[in-house]
Amino acid sequence: MENWVKAKNEMEDIVLSSRIRLARNLQGIPFPDKLDIPNGKDLVNKIEENFYSVYSQEDYKTIYLWSNDRVSNSVYLEKHLISPKLLNNTHKGAFICDKEQTVSIMMNEEDHLRIQCITAGLNLKEAYETANILDNKLEENMQFAFDEKLGYLTACPTNLGTGLRASVMLHLPALVMEKEIEQVFTAISHLGMTIRGLYGEGSRSEGNLFQVSNQVTLGVSEQEIITNLIAVVKQIINQENIARERILKKYNYEIQDKIYRALGILRSAILLENSECLKLLSYVRMGVETGIIKDIEKNTLNELLIYSQPASLQKNSKETLSKKQRDMQRAILIKSKL
C-alpha cells in the first residue's frame, strides 16, 4: 500500500484515498464502553502481545493515547490514523501503526479492534487484502466474537456481519459548484451507501472532500461491498468529470479566475482560517487536476490538507497558539509550500 498523503497519484485523479476498516471484538470480553480503565489497558496488552508475536516491532509500533497529550493525539486524528471516537477514549485507547502509516489497528474504540488500511487512489481491493491478512493473523491466536447467523458481533448493530466499512475519499468541486451533490447524496443513500465529510461520521464536508462508504454490513459479502462501492465511486467520478467539462466550457474564465485567485490568496495571506484554507486548497487542487495549474504536485496539496489542521500546527509550535496565531502559522506554512 502507498501512503495517500505522500502519493503523487495521477493528476486527473479525483480519488485521494481508499480505506478499509474491519470491526472485531474478542469473545467473552465486554465491549469497550463497558470496560473500566485497568481492564481496557489489559485488553490492549493482550492484543499487542498477540500482534507482536506475528509482526515485528521494527515495522510497527503501538501508540498509547493515555500517555500522550491531547495535541499529539489530535494529530493522529488529523492524519486519519485514528477516529474521533478513539480520541474520546484516551484513558484506555491505543493503536498499532506501521511505519508508512497505511495500517492502523485501533484498540478500545467502539469495538475492541478496528483494523484500518488506507492507501492512495482508488485501490479498495489492495487495502482489503492487507486488512484481511491482518485479520486472519490476529484471529489465529484470538477468539473473535462471531455468530453463525449474524457474523462478527460489534458494539453497534450497523457494523454487524462483515464488520467491514469500505470508504473512498473524493474531491468533488464541480458537483458542489453545480449544486448536483445533493442528488448524488440521495442516489447513494438509495444504494445502501453513505457520503460524509473529511473526518468521517458527523464531520462537515469541507474543501469539497467527501467520503463515500457502504452503509450495510449485514447480509452481503465483503466482495460484494467492495465491488458495489467501486461501481458507485466510478459513477460519481464520471459525474464529476462531466460536471467539470461542462463548467470549464461554460464558465472557463470564471473557473480559471477562482483557481488563480485561490492560489494568489494562499501565496499571500497573512491570516488563514481553516475552513477558508480548505476551500482555497480545493480550488488549487481542481486547478492541478484539470491541468490549469502545472507547477504544483498533488502530494503537496495532500500534505497541506493534513498539516494545516489545528493540532498539526500546534504540534509544530513551541508555544500554545491562540486561534489567530494558528491562522498566522497556517498562512506561513501554506506560503512556504506553494
Next chain:
Amino acid sequence: MENWVKAKNEMEDIVLSSRIRLARNLQGIPFPDKLDIPNGKDLVNKIEENFYSVYSQEDYKTIYLWSNDRVSNSVYLEKHLISPKLLNNTHKGAFICDKEQTVSIMMNEEDHLRIQCITAGLNLKEAYETANILDNKLEENMQFAFDEKLGYLTACPTNLGTGLRASVMLHLPALVMEKEIEQVFTAISHLGMTIRGLYGEGSRSEGNLFQVSNQVTLGVSEQEIITNLIAVVKQIINQENIARERILKKYNYEIQDKIYRALGILRSAILLENSECLKLLSYVRMGVETGIIKDIEKNTLNELLIYSQPASLQKNSKETLSKKQRDMQRAILIKSKL
C-alpha cells in the same frame, strides 16, 4: 505643475492631487445651455483664437468632443481632464489641454469657460497661481460677465462670486475602515466644504478616494477659500494618520492580511470588476503608504487607477469589449504592471 498620475510623490502622502477650477462666462453671450450648436462652436472658435494669440500651439492643443467618438471622450473624463457635464455636451463641447495634461480649459461645459489646473500632492497654491495667470491672460482680450456685487456670473448660483472651486483628492482607507468618514463628512459640511467621490459631483466614492472641495464661492476671497481648504485637508490627513496608526497597532496582522491578499488577487485574477479593482488598489496603496509594500511605486498605482477604467481599456483594444472582456483586459493590465 506636475502631472499627478506620473508623480512619484512622497510615499506617506495621503493626497493624490490638488485641483483649481475657475468658472467664467463671456459677457453678452447666453450660457451654454441656451446656445445652439453653431453658436456654441462659434464661441469655442472665439475662445481658441484669443487663447492661441497668447499661448503657443506647440504647448497646447484643442480637443473638439464633437469630432471624437464616445470612447475617446470618455478617456479624457477618466483622466480627470474633463467633467461628466462636458461629456454630455459633446455636440458643442471642447477643451484646450497642455502637453503635460495639468491644464484643461473646458468650453461649453456648464459655463463658457472652466479653467482647470491639476497638480500632484497638496499644492493648491501652485495650481491656483497657474489658473490665475491663465484667467488674467484670457481676460485681457475677452470681457467676462462680472457684477460689482456678485462677482463673476455663472450658470449655477453655487459658483457665483469667485467662480473658484478648489479640491483635493485624498486616500482615506483608515477613516473608512474605522467608520469615521461619516463624521468627517458632517464636520466638513459645517465648514462650508463638501466631500465627493473619485469623479466629482454625484460620483460614488470608490477605492477610498475622496475629493474635498469648497462649497461656498461667494463672499469669500480666493485666498480665503484656498487657505481654509488647506487647513481642513491637513486636519483630515491628520485624522487619517491617527486612524492608520491605531488600526495598524490594533489589527496589525489583519491589515497586513488585507493588503497582501489584495496584492495577491490583483497579481493572479483572470477577471477583475472595476469596483473590486479600485478597492484592491486602495489596499495596495495603503500598503505602499504605510511602508508595508516596498516594491511598488505610487505612480504605478495612479496609472492603474486611470487605465483600468472602462473607456481606457476599450481605447486600448481593437474590438468592442463586452463587460466580461473588459474585466479580463483589466486583469491582464493590472497583472502586467504589478
